[in-house]
Amino acid sequence: MGALSFVCAALLCLILGFLLYESWSLVADGRWLSFFSQTGWYPLEGLFGMTPMIFASLVLTFGSLVIALPVGLACAIFLEFYAKGWVKKSFQSLLNLLAGIPSVVLGLWGLTELVPLIGQIKAPGTSVLAGAVVLSLMILPTLALTSYAALTSVDRSILAGAQALGLTQKTQILAIAVPAARSGIMSGVLLASARALGETMVVLMVAGNVVQMPSSLFAPVRALTANIALEMAYALGGHRASLYVSGLLLTIIVWILAYLASYLFNKGRTVSHD
Amino acid sequence: MIVAETLAPRLSEDIIESRAPAHIKVNELAIYYGKKLAVNGISLSLHRGKITALIGPSGCGKTSFLTTLNQLSKLNNQVTVTGEIHFDGENLTQNNVDLLSLRRRVGMIFQKPNPFPLSIFKNLDIPLKEHGFKNRAERIEKIENALKAVGLWDEVKDRLNTSALSLSGGQQQRLCIARALVLEPEVLLMDEPCSALDPISSGIVEELISSLRDKYTVVIVTHNLAQAKRISDYTAFFWTQNGAGKLIEFNNTRQLFSGPKDERTAAYISGIKG
Numbered sequence: 213m214g215a216l217s218f219v220c221a222a223l224l225c226l227i228l229g230f231l232l233y234e235s236w237s238l239v240a241d242g243r244w245l246s247f248f249s250q251t252g253w254y255p256l257e258g259l260f261g262m263t264p265m266i267f268a269s270l271v272l273t274f275g276s277l278v279i280a281l282p283v284g285l286a287c288a289i290f291l292e293f294y295a296k297g298w299v300k301k302s303f304q305s306l307l308n309l310l311a312g313i314p315s316v317v318l319g320l321w322g323l324t325e326l327v328p329l330i331g332q333i334k335a336p337g338t339s340v341l342a343g344a345v346v347l348s349l350m351i352l353p354t355l356a357l358t359s360y361a362a363l364t365s366v367d368r369s370i371l372a373g374a375q376a377l378g379l380t381q382k383t384q385i386l387a388i389a390v391p392a393a394r395s396g397i398m399s400g401v402l403l404a405s406a407r408a409l410g411e412t413m414v415v416l417m418v419a420g421n422v423v424q425m426p427s428s429l430f431a432p433v434r435a436l437t438a439n440i441a442l443e444m445a446y447a448l449g450g451h452r453a454s455l456y457v458s459g460l461l462l463t464i465i466v467w468i469l470a471y472l473a474s475y476l477f478n479k480g481r482t483v484s485h486d
Numbered sequence: 487m488i489v490a491e492t493l494a495p496r497l498s499e500d501i502i503e504s505r506a507p508a509h510i511k512v513n514e515l516a517i518y519y520g521k522k523l524a525v526n527g528i529s530l531s532l533h534r535g536k537i538t539a540l541i542g543p544s545g546c547g548k549t550s551f552l553t554t555l556n557q558l559s560k561l562n563n564q565v566t567v568t569g570e571i572h573f574d575g576e577n578l579t580q581n582n583v584d585l586l587s588l589r590r591r592v593g594m595i596f597q598k599p600n601p602f603p604l605s606i607f608k609n610l611d612i613p614l615k616e617h618g619f620k621n622r623a624e625r626i627e628k629i630e631n632a633l634k635a636v637g638l639w640d641e642v643k644d645r646l647n648t649s650a651l652s653l654s655g656g657q658q659q660r661l662c663i664a665r666a667l668v669l670e671p672e673v674l675l676m677d678e679p680c681s682a683l684d685p686i687s688s689g690i691v692e693e694l695i696s697s698l699r700d701k702y703t704v705v706i707v708t709h710n711l712a713q714a715k716r717i718s719d720y721t722a723f724f725w726t727q728n729g730a731g732k733l734i735e736f737n738n739t740r741q742l743f744s745g746p747k748d749e750r751t752a753a754y755i756s757g758i759k760g
């Protein structure tokens with residue numbers, strides 16, 4: 213175990229060191245600050261305004277959560293309080309199957325089925341909406357399964373108390389069980405955000421890749437991750453370094469989210485078993 | 487003269503009996519877990535405004551009996567109940583009982599304090615809302631009264647919005663009693679309400695239970711014979727016979743402890759058995 217965690221830690225340090233090394237030329241002289249101040253992304257002319265892409269990433273992540281959280285929570289409630297026997301088992305395996313679909317396949321589905329549908333409402337179809345919907349499918353299993361685990365760990369004696377007060381099933385679930393499981397659910401939300409934020413293939417395929425502020429649901433946008441994938445092949449010098457900086461930024465945000473998620477998860481456990 | 491003197495104590499007790507009419511009348515109750523008989527032969531009257539203690543060794547069916555009185559036993563679909571429980575002209579062992587309104591009228595306190603892991607205020611507000619108190623000012627007034635009734639008001643009035651889990655064990659138990667009282671029930675069921683508390687908190691809660699006499703019909707399970715003696719008006723003694731619990735003796739507390747009719751009762755209360 214000890215050796216294994218050492219290898220993991222060493223690998224993480226290596227990745228971090230590599231990212232820092234490659235982006236150092238921009239970080240050291242403070243030019244990376246211009247990522248947030250400059251408005252345009254014209255890397256060949258030395259203009260590295262990343263704000264539109266940062267916003268696009270955030271909006272896509274937030275949008276996918278808005279769609280997936282209610283559905284995921286509903287799945288978790290169904291699993292915990294309504295489903296029994298083989299229905300429960302097969303529903304769980306269904307979620308696991310969904311979790312196992314490669315993101316490129318989801319992206320393919322989005323591109324061939326969803327994008328044309330959205331395009332009929334407003335061209336071109338590749339858009340914030342398309343990206344958020346496909347991402348939401350991708351994070352749904354995470355949200356559903358972590359919320360389910362959180363609901364399961366709510367102390368049964370609390371629910372017995374609720375029943376003894378004559379509370380309806382609906383109140384027991386919505387007013388008591390879900391709030392009681394909130395830190396576990398939040399930890400799932402953070403994990404899912406980390407996943408959505410870091411996802412590349414889906415947004416590359418369906419979100420449109422136009423560098424612009426997400427002004428509407430139907431606007432095509434480019435996420436930070438997609439930007440790296442699209443340009444790394446030919447980027448040189450400052451341009452190349454700027455892509456590494458955005459990679460570094462993403463990595464750090466995802467790590468923070470994952471750390472917060474595990475912190476909340478453990479907190480939720482100690483509270484409900486106290 | 488001599489005859490009159492010997493009759494005097496009996497007469498006065500008969501008068502006490504007639505002043506305390508039966509609130510709940512149990513007739514030949516038997517409880518099964520699956521096919522296994524757990525308790526049988528329970529026939530007794532729970533008197534209005536009186537405190538009835540249930541005593542007996544572990545596993546003799548005290549909890550099982552208690553939870554049939556608010557039909558919490560229905561949580562476990564293995565449980566079947568035969569016999570009659572008459573409560574206000576309704577037989578609770580029949581299937582058409584409205585559980586939510588029954589549980590509003592019959593509150594329950596558990597061995598381990600089980601406040602909702604929400605704010606102190608919400609612990610009392612949720613049950614009130616559920617049972618149709620739409621007016622917030624009215625709810626606030628009821629909450630204040632309930633907290634005063636359990637002597638918690640001065641301790642928590644400045645932190646009603648903090649988590650109920652931040653209270654001590656004894657305070658949590660009093661909060662649970664307040665949560666039951668806020669619905670103005672007629673009957674209170676208590677399953678070893680002091681056994682998870684430290685001696686001082688236990689004393690405070692015991693005093694509180696004593697103060698509920700006359701206003702509520704209280705049924706309390708306790709392993710503490712001294713406590714049963716101190717606070718109860720009636721005592722029911724359960725004992726395991728042929729693998730199933732049975733009501734052996736039921737009498738007013740003073741008589742049961744001073745002159746038990748059954749030798750098993752005598753042995754148990756003198757500490758020889760059980």
Ligand SMILES: Nc1ncnc2c1ncn2[C@@H]1O[C@H](COP(=O)(O)OP(=O)(O)OP(=O)(O)O)[C@@H](O)[C@H]1O
Pocket residue numbers: 519524525543544545546547548549550551562731
């Ligand atoms: N959920 C259950 N499933 C099966 N049998 C049960 C269940 N709950 C209780 N029993 C059985 O019913 C009998 C009575 O149990 P009960 O919990 O009512 O006793 P008790 O008097 O409350 O005991 P204690 O003083 O330990 O709390 C026991 O033999 C017990 O094994």
Ligand SMILES: [Mg+2]
Pocket residue numbers: 548549550677
């Ligand atoms: Mg018990």
